[in-house]
Amino acid sequence: DAGVIQSPRHEVTEMGQEVTLRCKPISGHNSLFWYRQTMMRGLELLIYFNNNVPIDDSGMPEDRFSAKMPNASFSTLKIQPSEPRDSAVYFCASRARENTGELFFGEGSRLTVL
């Protein structure tokens, strides 16, 4: 059974360019999370959707970041314009139902902004 699928696995771009990261959650899961991993801050929650609706976007760093979930099987995280400090690994995760702890993570998208 396929897990959470993220693309691209690696992205190298120049400052000022738009970056779009994509995620396909596990089929049947109704919650989707975007996390960012950095050395200094560990795993930070950026935004979380429940039944395709954004519930908590308090972790989104600034207006340059936006996320959408147009349907139950697809989500995007967009950074426009990108900056070098956005360089990190971005993880998408999904969960079958609320009030359970286990999240299933994708393999991550490593973003480098030059």
Add this chain to the structure above:
Amino acid sequence: DQQVKQNSPSLSVQEGRISILNCDYTNSMFDYFLWYKKYPAEGPTFLISISSIKDKNEDGRFTVFLNKSAKHLSLHIVPSQPGDSAVYFCAVPGRATNKLIFGTGTLLAVQP
């Protein structure tokens, strides 16, 4: 304000010995606590959890201890194996929105 803290960024242990990873939290109202393990170039994977009504949960070589009075969580791995080398994150649930809040992680290196 960080709700969960892992104060040791790294830990090195000899194969066969016990590894103890620690986590401190600030909120007394969490219903459960979790540990995740992450290998390089992979996403984190769930390892073990503990309900707030328990003080110990064991799964094979992995045991999680909860000290509610000290607001402290620990993960014991015994015996440690080289394949246990990974980053370990503790996590707690957010109260209002059912999100998971992770610590900064501890890099465990098990030396053969």
